[in-house]
Amino acid sequence: xxxxxxxxxxxxxxxxxxxxxxxxxxxxxxxxxxxxxxxxxxxxxxxxxxxxxxxxxxxxxxxxxxxxxxxxxxxxxxxxxxxxxxxxxxxxxxxxxxxxxxxxxxxxxxxxxxxxxxxxxxxxxxxxxxxxxxxxxxxxxxxxxxxxxxxxxxxxxxxxxxxxxxxxxxxxxxxxxxxxxxxxxxxxxxxxxxxxxxxxxxxxxxxxxxxxxxxxxxxxxxxxxxxxxxxxxxxxxxxxxxxxxxxxxxxxxxxxxxxxxxxxxxxxxxxxxxxxxxxxxxxxxxxxxxxxxxxxxxxxxxxxxxxxxxxxxxxxxxxxxxxxxxxxxxxxxxxxxxxxxxxxxxxxxxxxxxxxxxxxxx
Ligand SMILES: Nc1ncnc2c1ncn2[C@@H]1O[C@H](COP(=O)(O)OP(=O)(O)OP(=O)(O)O)[C@@H](O)[C@H]1O
Ligand SMILES: [Mg+2]
Numbered sequence: 001x002x003x004x005x006x007x008x009x010x011x012x013x014x015x016x017x018x019x020x021x022x023x024x025x026x027x028x029x030x031x032x033x034x035x036x037x038x039x040x041x042x043x044x045x046x047x048x049x050x051x052x053x054x055x056x057x058x059x060x061x062x063x064x065x066x067x068x069x070x071x072x073x074x075x076x077x078x079x080x081x082x083x084x085x086x087x088x089x090x091x092x093x094x095x096x097x098x099x100x101x102x103x104x105x106x107x108x109x110x111x112x113x114x115x116x117x118x119x120x121x122x123x124x125x126x127x128x129x130x131x132x133x134x135x136x137x138x139x140x141x142x143x144x145x146x147x148x149x150x151x152x153x154x155x156x157x158x159x160x161x162x163x164x165x166x167x168x169x170x171x172x173x174x175x176x177x178x179x180x181x182x183x184x185x186x187x188x189x190x191x192x193x194x195x196x197x198x199x200x201x202x203x204x205x206x207x208x209x210x211x212x213x214x215x216x217x218x219x220x221x222x223x224x225x226x227x228x229x230x231x232x233x234x235x236x237x238x239x240x241x242x243x244x245x246x247x248x249x250x251x252x253x254x255x256x257x258x259x260x261x262x263x264x265x266x267x268x269x270x271x272x273x274x275x276x277x278x279x280x281x282x283x284x285x286x287x288x289x290x291x292x293x294x295x296x297x298x299x300x301x302x303x304x305x306x307x308x309x310x311x312x313x314x315x316x317x318x319x320x321x322x323x324x325x326x327x328x329x330x331x332x333x334x335x336x337x338x339x340x341x342x343x344x345x346x347x348x349x350x351x352x353x354x355x356x357x358x359x360x361x362x
Contacts, residue, residue, distance in 0.1 A: 001075065001077070002333035003021050004074060007071045008042055010068040011038065011062065012359070022333075022351075023075075023333050024351070026336065027337075027341065027351045034357050036338075037053075039335075040335060041053065041060075042070045043307065044116045045060075046071070046072045046084075046112055047113055049108040050138050052118065057087055058087065065089075066090065067089065069084065069085070069086045069087070071084035081112055083112055106152070109141050109142055109145050110142065110145050113307065114307040115294045115306050117310050124287045125274055125278070132265040133261075136198060136199070140194050140195065143298070150187050151191050157184045158256060160180060161181070164177065165254050177243075177247065181243045185243060189234075189236025190236075193230075195224060195226065196226065199222060202290070202293050203221060205292075205293035205294075207222075207289075209328065213324045214285060218285075219269065219271075220267070220289055222267050226260065226263045239259060243256070267286060269282055281317075281318070292328065294306070305332040306332075308334045309334075310336045310337070314341075319345060322342075
């Protein structure tokens with residue numbers, strides 16, 4: 001799959017600009033703070049509805065404006081696709097997919113696919129379990145909208161259960177909990193089932209990418225920390241039991257202590273926890289390998305590669321890793337942002353270059 005055209009209106013520091021991409025490597029170059037990441041962000045937003053950095057969508061509207069719009073057309077093996085997001089200062093955003101308007105941002109999923117990597121993805125390795133869950137959640141959501149909706153429901157019910165646990169009326173809580181637990185465990189079963197399945201594909205794919213980039217020097221392994229196995233229904237039953245078993249503890253703490261919201265990924269390099277023992281470069285490469293694994297998984301699932309966005313990621317790797325990376329992604333449309341390029345890294349590769357200055361392609 002590749003994105004052909006990206007249109008930005010009042011999006012961040014862009015007033016009105018159109019990017020026409022090639023289906024190979026696209027280099028977006030420019031000094032700091034010119035709009036390179038903003039362009040990369042727009043592509044990922046149109047693919048997933050998630051921003052790699054903004055927590056609130058109104059932040060993307062150009063300062064002083066009331067409205068912003070981004071849209072893209074892409075080419076998949078099945079034909080032409082389009083996605084559009086319209087942001088309003090004073091009301092909710094609107095999403096249009098292949099000409100059909102919807103209020104559900106989740107509907108963006110499954111239209112245009114993209115994988116995003118930048119140096120801040122190091123948090124995938126270094127930071128909290130939440131960052132790792134976010135990674136797999138966005139990734140699986142692109143594979144299955146059903147997962148996205150099951151997870152949304154799970155989170156909503158979990159919040160209600162946690163509120164209930166804080167209620168001082170113990171009898172009422174104990175009477176009401178089974179109703180919530182029934183629902184909660186059903187969605188938990190689905191979420192954990194999908195995650196188990198995803199991790200079983202992620203681990204070998206990440207291992208392969210990592211071995212390639214490091215020239216076979218390092219063995220990367222990913223395991224899920226969830227103990228629940230089986231199909232979604234079996235897992236749901238186990239979770240329901242676990243919720244019942246831990247109710248006293250949950251009542252004391254005032255929140256739910258079992259379920260997929262507590263899961264984590266364990267990532268090892270040559271058998272050692274990369275978070276504890278890995279060098280910066282190793283951690284960075286491990287994070288990159290996880291993202292490259294996504295390419296493989298999408299390709300297995302859909303029979304084509306997603307769009308790869310490498311935001312400022314090249315400069316963080318040594319030259320041999322850069323060259324191996326570029327070899328690995330041949331055949332994948334890639335949007336690479338950087339402040340400068342080592343020309344010889346791109347020697348012999350066809351690239352379309354954009355130079356951006358103050359939100360304009362010059
Ligand atoms: N809503 C907004 N309205 C106007 N400008 C914005 C908005 N949000 C961000 N900006 C500006 O966009 C500029 C460019 O940001 P961007 O992150 O794309 O830079 P960059 O080219 O990737 O730079 P770097 O090389 O430092 O990563 C920043 O100066 C930022 O202040
Ligand atoms: Mg940037």
